[in-house]
Amino acid sequence: MQESSARNYIAMEFPNRPENVGVARIAVAALAAQLDFTLEEVDEIKVATSEAVSNAILHGYRGRTGVVKVRAEVDAERLEVVVQDEGQGIADVELARQPSYSTDPERMGLGFVFMESFMDELEIDSAPGRGTRIRMVKVPQRKKKAAEA
């Protein structure tokens, strides 16, 4: 058994099927529970993960078949979630981040808004034809307060 090292992670891979959003969200939340997050914060992590994974499934592969990778990592300080697809990528990231912007008329254009407001850091790495990599970081409120004190 390995208990000494401070970092723990889970790396997942699954096909871009809508029913896997829930599996990914639950697994990330279970890992996040190893840190001192409040229930409200765990809910926020679930929404942010759900948005990133839904985008990879839906926009990344747009009708095509593909694999989505999710890696969640925790240490004493923070949770990091990385969601990756090898799909079509985003041509204009600044535009995509705008509230209400969506290339799909049926959708709200709020995915990036929720990722940004529920996590402490959001990094979008994307290029047309090369896929998209979303990296999000969240620090437990209680940790932040302890650091300020």
Add this chain to the structure above:
Amino acid sequence: MQESSARNYIAMEFPNRPENVGVARIAVAALAAQLDFTLEEVDEIKVATSEAVSNAILHGYRGRTGVVKVRAEVDAERLEVVVQDEGQGIADVELARQPSYSTDPERMGLGFVFMESFMDELEIDSAPGRGTRIRMVKVPQRKKKAAEA
């Protein structure tokens, strides 16, 4: 979005830390929920997964650091769970499967017994120094009844 193909899976990888048993168990149960299992059957799947993953973490790497791989796959008919470590392996698999047999005096020696009684198939592939691969299959009761009728 990919919805046509009948097979779905999730492949996971994580370090051999005891706190990851719960994460793996929850993710496998969430995937299993895509099939028509009863709540009782989902509980059985959780126990069997927990046993295989605990063994990989504890016996596979015995004090060393290592990675555990879990792959769960569903199709219309059945759930398959594969748990793999690259640890020390099992010298005598027949002996290891005996009820109450354990190389650790603090343990019950019931891991394989539970895997066998809660799943429909159990395959153990192991060799000293080369690690262990456990493959388990479970078919929903309701499917079995429909097939008999």
Add this chain to the structure above:
Amino acid sequence: MKISVERVGQTLVVRCQGELDLHTAIQFRTEVERELERHSSVTNLVLNLDGVSFVDSSGLGVILGRYKHVRQRGGKMVLTRLQPQVHRLFELAGLLKIMSVCATETEALRLA
């Protein structure tokens, strides 16, 4: 996601249980649209989210879609029994500016 539907006069009451995301949103849309087609006399929608523990932007989107549809038919949509984290998401998305929320289903039916 479990969805149950009941017609009360001109109002369709939809009760959901589970998580409303990319996957279940498709199911939600299909089932609610089917009921609206079946009952052409129905104009209003009461959505009881008591059993819904999770919603994301895909879930909000499918609810907004039903809202627009009901408005087209000249009806109203009223939400009821939102769990706190779900309420918060509706608020953040600005949906509470256009949709009414009631504490109970009875009140929601009266308002619809």
Add this chain to the structure above:
Amino acid sequence: MKISVERVGQTLVVRCQGELDLHTAIQFRTEVERELERHSSVTNLVLNLDGVSFVDSSGLGVILGRYKHVRQRGGKMVLTRLQPQVHRLFELAGLLKIMSVCATETEALRLA
């Protein structure tokens, strides 16, 4: 896993909430052993598993270990409020042949 402990005369009442597996078994053993060391007058153990939704063989093992310890001290161990799936696992493992189970904590305390 949440563990709370209360001493009632010569009996230690342990109430657990959560899942008892490889990870939480370590915590369970540490906390119960510490209490047994602290109170040398305690001989019996009542284990209330009302809040325990999951147990596997690692969980059963750590409970069996406490049973053996309490027997060494000349005491008894009584289980109470096992959820159905947890009860079934205790039965399969043959533990119900050696440990008593009561429906309520009050009965368990009387028996201990």
